[in-house]
Amino acid sequence: MAKVVGIATGVVMIGVGIAQMNPVLIAQGIMTVATILLAPSMKARTASKNTLTIGETAREGIFGEGSTGGSLVDIFNYGGKYGTDWTVAIYALADHRCEALTGFYVQDKWVPFTGDGLVAGYKNQLRVDWRPGAWDDEVPAWVLANCPVVGGVPTWTANDRGRGVAKVYVAWKADKSDAKNPVWTSGSPWSSFLWVVKGLRCYQARKDSSVGGSGAHRWDDPSTREWTDNPIDCRYTWARGIYAGDHVDDPAMLLLGRGLSDIEQPPENVFAPANLCDEPVALKGGGTEPRYRIGGVFGGDDKYIDTDDDIASACGGYTVEREGAIEIVPGAAQPVLWDITDDDLIVGSSVNSSDFRTQTDAEWVNTVAVKYIEPTQQWKDHSAPVRRDTADILADGEAKVAQPALTLCTSGTQAQRVGEMKRRMGRLWRTRSLTLPPRLVGVEHGDWIRWTSKRYGVRPVPDEPVAIIYRVESDSQDKGWQNQLTLREIRTDVYGWTVDDELDDGSVAIDNPTPDFSGAPGGGDWTLTAELVSGNGLAAPALRITGAADSDTVTSILFDYAAGSASPDAEDDAAWTSAGTLTGSATDMLIPGVMAGTTYWAAVSYQIGAERTDRLILGPVTTPAAETGGGRMLLEDGGRFLLEDGSQLLLG
Known part of the structure; x- marks a missing residue:
């Protein structure tokens, strides 16, 4: 219910904004609707x-x-x-x-x-x-x-x-x-x-000199393959088939993909679209990225058409059927391959013409909120900045929102470019269906065709007809080789893009960093040595820990030591003897009163607020034997140090 209410609120805001000619209110309403209208299928x-x-x-x-x-x-x-x-x-x-x-x-x-x-x-x-x-x-x-x-x-x-x-x-x-x-x-x-x-790891036909490319890639030698995120190369490898253990010569080993032959999926057809996907696109923050790339999981239980659609959607493209093969055309301006006029229409054939979209037509769009997979958000689905033009919303009288789900797109800027293509396409409403004679039977799905027409061109018809470019949405041929086509309007500027078109994504949530108390101090920040401490003509064994804290948040530094041939457990408090606590960053801690000729370990830990870090264990070191000094012998007896006359020297 909250979702429905939220959408209703957004729609009201848009309506009031249009009535008042208030672009700010319209924008707020669009953001409300776009935020709530999630794509459940993508999230799931x-x-x-x-x-x-x-x-x-x-x-x-x-x-x-x-x-x-x-x-x-x-x-x-x-x-x-x-x-x-x-x-x-x-x-x-x-x-x-x-x-x-x-x-x-x-x-x-x-x-x-x-x-x-x-x-x-x-x-x-x-x-x-x-x-x-x-x-x-x-x-x-x-x-x-x-x-x-x-x-x-x-x-x-x-x-x-x-x-x-x-x-x-x-x-x-x-x-x-x-x-x-x-x-x-x-x-x-x-x-x-x-x-x-x-x-x-994909086969890339462009790198196969045996099929017209340049390089050592060979379909029947999987060792020549390389990793790539190019959508066309990934799709071609999938279409040809992914085989268990790369046994491409054994049809019984097919695990994923369609398993098509090079006749059913001609390798030369992928050269141009794969190169297009690799073209660099300038970024607002500097540098470039490939025009299109993909990343994500595909399933053996997914329908082939769904996998094709996922790949095509990620690169702003569409699937076409040409000469019996299914291909993907990435989003980019195409050359006009055919020019026709009204004289090319078959006499007596019908032409269906529409210059407008119906209210329920999903292709009528003025606002686009693309969802894609964002790696910085733990690879969850994320909304790219909303693409819209307030003037279009005012002209349409309402917001017409599309939310493409790009399940294989992992780039926010790529998602923006795809969304902007969708928005611009949503402003081109003309569709046509017509029949062409056998000499134009070569016009096929996905081709761009320019039609200069007095009867079916721009209305009202000017004295000089305006040529309109269309994309062929479908083609079929009857037994007389007449070519029935359905067309939709297209323009080259649909695919235009500059760095100024890129919007800043202000919706990325970044968690504040939390203190990590589990880690011990840095191993390279502290050292442990064993030495003799001299005083009053005597020299007794001692341990010395030197170093500096590696963080400004350290409130105090704690020191421990223990004797033994094996390192004590860092978390076993009973295994350690406290040597004291110091404050400040640069530290020199002396631990006297230790046994001579004994293996020792030391530990350093930090107090940060109310938390204590783990111990950093140092060592082992072996303490030296006591030395004489000033004619008096220093003897070790059960941890005490005695002068040769039997009097006691207390250290530490």
């Missing part, structure tokens, strides 16, 4: 891809760079007194070989992936190993060593590779029940991971 789809899947699931792939919650392959525990200290989970991310794991979110915190092993910043309580989906990927040794054994048989063996499936092997250690600064503040992280992956 984004949420499903970013959520962990349990149980049987359809095969999935990743175009460009995208995010996925993955699907759970296995989960088990090991370690500790009860075999539950560590949890291991294996997640499948894509059913094809991928380029790289960029990083991941765990409990909403972004972690760049720097390589297999323990993850920095998690106190040795998190491990991630990545397998890209190569045919001979190996199972990590630590999984084999710690997996459950049932009936004397390990549940994981070296042969359980999951060939051709990109995976992550993850292990995390539970916090101790009395941990001062637990790592897993929200409980077990098993379902909170969101993986960001550079996905499909």
Whole structure:
């Protein structure tokens, strides 16, 4: 109900604004409506891809760079007194070989992936190993060593590779029940991971010299492929088929895509549109970005037409059928291939002409609010700035809002460009249907055609007819080779764009940074040494900690030490002896009264407000033996230091 009321309020604001000729009120009303009119299908789809899947699931792939919650392959525990200290989970991310794991979110915190092993910043309580989906990927040794054994048989063996499936092997250690600064503040992280992956390695026909391109790419040699987020190259690889283990020569191994031949999907057709997508577009803030790119998950259970539409929408384009092949034309001005006049119409054929759209026609648009996937918002769907022209709204008498859902678009500026194309197209209302003679049977779907007409041109008809450019929306030929066409008006300026057209996105919410008390002081900021302290002709062993705090928020610095051959647990307070607390940044802490010839460890931690950080452990160091001084011998006796005459020297 709140949503309905909100929309109604926005509509009233727009109506009053139009009546009063108040552009500010109109704009406020449009923002209200556009904010509320979410695209449920996109939100549901984004949420499903970013959520962990349990149980049987359809095969999935990743175009460009995208995010996925993955699907759970296995989960088990090991370690500790009860075999539950560590949890291991294996997640499948894509059913094809991928380029790289960029990083991941765990409990909403972004972690760049720097390589297999323990993850920095998690106190040795998190491990991630990545397998890209190569045919001979190996199972990590630590999984084999710690997996459950049932009936004397390990549940994981070296042969359980999951060939051709990109995976992550993850292990995390539970916090101790009395941990001062637990790592897993929200409980077990098993379902909170969101993986960001550079996905499909694609065949690029432009780089294949055997089909007219230039380069070493070959369809039948998947080792020549490269990662790309070019929409046309991604789509062509998908259309030709994605095969298990890259076995492109075995139709039975087809996992994803259509599995078409080079006859059904000619490689030479993708050269021009792929090059267009790579063209640089200037950005308002400086630099450039490719004209179009895509990133995201596609499913084996998605309809082919839906995948095609998702790709076409992301690049402001449309699908066409030409010579039996389905192709995608990215959004850009096209050359006019045909010129006709009224003399080219077949005598006696009918022409349907309309210069206006009906109230319910979705193509009549004056306001566009595009939704796309925003990587900086944890790969959630996000609204680009609303594209509108107040003069158009006043002329139409109401706001006519379109909200395209670009499920494979991950660039806000690209989303703006696509939205502006949609808005400008929404101002072109003319449609025509006509029949052309056999000599013009070559006019096909997607072609641009210029029609100079006295009868069906601009009304009222001037003395000199005005040529209008149309895009062919459909074509069909009858048995007499007559060509029936449906047309819609198009103009080259629909696709114009400059840096001045780019709007600032003021709706991106950025959380204030929260103090991170879990991390210990920086390892390079502190050093521990063992030395002899001289005084009154005597020299006794001592420990010295030197360094400086690495943060202005530190209120005090705490020092601890302990003796032993192995490093004490950083969180076990009972294992440490306090050496004192100092304030200030630059610090030199001397700890006298220690045993000679003994291995020692030291620890540094910070007090920040009411919180104490973890300990940074330093060492080990071994204290030197006592030395004589001024003719008197310093002896060690049970931790006391005695002069040779038996009198006691107290230090510390």
